[in-house]
Amino acid sequence: xxxxxxxxxxxxxxxxxxxxxxxxxxxxxxxxxxxxxxxxxxxxxxxxxxxxxxxxxxxxxxxxxxxxxxxxxxxxxxxxxxxxxxxxxxxxxxxxxxxxxxxxxxxxxxxxxxx
Amino acid sequence: xxxxxxxxxxxxxxxxxxxxxxxxxxxxxxxxxxxxxxxxxxxxxxxxxxxxxxxxxxxxxxxxxxxxxxxxxxxxxxxxxxxxxxxxxxxxxxxxxxxxxxxxxxxxxxxxx
Numbered sequence: 001x002x003x004x005x006x007x008x009x010x011x012x013x014x015x016x017x018x019x020x021x022x023x024x025x026x027x028x029x030x031x032x033x034x035x036x037x038x039x040x041x042x043x044x045x046x047x048x049x050x051x052x053x054x055x056x057x058x059x060x061x062x063x064x065x066x067x068x069x070x071x072x073x074x075x076x077x078x079x080x081x082x083x084x085x086x087x088x089x090x091x092x093x094x095x096x097x098x099x100x101x102x103x104x105x106x107x108x109x110x111x112x113x114x115x
Numbered sequence: 116x117x118x119x120x121x122x123x124x125x126x127x128x129x130x131x132x133x134x135x136x137x138x139x140x141x142x143x144x145x146x147x148x149x150x151x152x153x154x155x156x157x158x159x160x161x162x163x164x165x166x167x168x169x170x171x172x173x174x175x176x177x178x179x180x181x182x183x184x185x186x187x188x189x190x191x192x193x194x195x196x197x198x199x200x201x202x203x204x205x206x207x208x209x210x211x212x213x214x215x216x217x218x219x220x221x222x223x224x225x226x227x228x
Contacts (some may be wrong), residue, residue, distance in 0.1 A: 092215070
């Protein structure tokens with residue numbers, strides 16, 4: 001039972017390049033999330049998917065797109081990377097019941113540097 | 116939208132002493148308040164959470180208190196151990212469906228032997 005798996009672990013991009021961050025969970029969770037972590041700013045929600053087939057914007061969606069490929073996989077795409085997108089990106093999942101929140105389970109992150 | 120402020124940003128305590136981290140939130144509709152611990156090179160992991168229908172919750176050496184009137188909540192760690200050294204995040208959200216957590220800025224806790 002691997003939990004939440006993110007690939008790649010590290011990536012360096014030049015300004016204007018594109019890339020896709022991959023995330024997969026094996027806990028049969030309904031909801032999946034992408035956060036970015038920057039020093040002194042905690043974690044900020046980029047996009048989330050409440051259930052398979054739906055996606056919604058979080059706090060900081062500009063410059064990103066997402067795809068909920070199936071129940072297990074949720075990818076984050078940077079179409080034209082900018083230095084401001086240098087960050088550590090975390091994928092998470094949760095069971096997300098109807099009434100009560102369930103804990104978020106995080107992957108180990110992707111460290112992205114844009115030069 | 117919700118805004119969560121967390122203090123202090125760094126905290127250093129002697130092994131065996133207690134540590135307290137405080138958070139305030141702005142949206143009175145928030146009713147779910149988890150705390151996450153992040154070790155170096157890892158993703159955050161839930162250590163305790165509290166909902167607004169209770170004022171305090173304990174789990175061994177860890178406790179969380181909530182004051183809804185003042186809109187603040189705190190994490191208390193007693194009898195600290197070296198393995199408690201990590202970054203701790205508080206968060207807040209409205210308890211419904213997908214969990215759109217708003218995180219505090221984080222506290223780097225160092226336990227000195």
